[in-house]
Amino acid sequence: AQSVTQLDSQVPVFEEAPVELRCNYSSSVSVYLFWYVQYPNQGLQLLLKYLSGSTLVESINGFEAEFNKSQTSFHLRKPSVHISDTAEYFCAVSERNSGNTPLVFGKGTRLSVIA
Amino acid sequence: DAGITQSPRHKVTETGTPVTLRCHQTENHRYMYWYRQDPGHGLRLIHYSYGVKDTDKGEVSDGYSVSRSKTEDFLLTLESATSSQTSVYFCAISELGAGYTFGSGTRLTVV
Numbered sequence: 001a002q003s004v005t006q007l008d009s010q011v012p013v014f015e016e017a018p019v020e021l022r023c024n025y026s027s028s029v030s031v032y033l034f035w036y037v038q039y040p041n042q043g044l045q046l047l048l049k050y051l052s053g054s055t056l057v058e059s060i061n062g063f064e065a066e067f068n069k070s071q072t073s074f075h076l077r078k079p080s081v082h083i084s085d086t087a088e089y090f091c092a093v094s095e096r097n098s099g100n101t102p103l104v105f106g107k108g109t110r111l112s113v114i115a
Numbered sequence: 116d117a118g119i120t121q122s123p124r125h126k127v128t129e130t131g132t133p134v135t136l137r138c139h140q141t142e143n144h145r146y147m148y149w150y151r152q153d154p155g156h157g158l159r160l161i162h163y164s165y166g167v168k169d170t171d172k173g174e175v176s177d178g179y180s181v182s183r184s185k186t187e188d189f190l191l192t193l194e195s196a197t198s199s200q201t202s203v204y205f206c207a208i209s210e211l212g213a214g215y216t217f218g219s220g221t222r223l224t225v226v
Contacts, residue, residue, distance in 0.1 A: 005173040009155070034215075100209045103147055
């Protein structure tokens with residue numbers, strides 16, 4: 001079984017400052033990793049994912065995450081945040097090469113960008 | 116999201132009544148999931164399906180049942196709603212190589 005720990009429940013940051021949202025996972029098997037974003041009163045949108053290959057993955061809106069197998073981490077970073085990045089962010093894992101096993105989510109990190 | 120719809124979007128019901136939430140997909144994906152979202156808990160898996168009439172329990176399945184009689188529909192039933200089942204419910208679909216797609220959610224309030 002897998003588990004996900006998001007180390008910060010809330011992260012306030014000033015506009016144009018850098019941000020890192022931390023995610024650690026636990027699994028006895030290899031995993032796929034995901035970051036989802038949820039804007040207020042909306043559903044979940046996939047932000048980025050690591051399936052294989054390069055350990056650094058990027059999204060179209062400037063976020064990036066790096067898979068670190070030795071530290072079992074998949075931290076999300078952005079060098080300069082905007083007000084519009086205010087949202088809740090969820091890290092999730094699923095088993096690799098086991099069909100489509102259900103996603104296991106962390107408890108979420110609420111990012112608040114302050115003008 | 117396109118290809119997956121949840122109904123109703125909002126529902127208020129009384130304690131002890133049965134409630135059924137519907138997830139409908141047009142993507143012909145094999146896998147379907149029901150999650151509930153609660154503050155401080157993230158999303159937790161209730162039940163999932165890996166094919167017609169093939170379902171399995173998730174982390175928080177007590178008090179819930181599901182049915183999948185055809186590929187496109189996955190129903191979640193609360194047999195006798197309780198206040199602890201007040202939550203936002205999300206359906207998701209997936210297929211090998213296609214990733215996971217989430218519905219817009221159903222906000223259920225049990226009074």
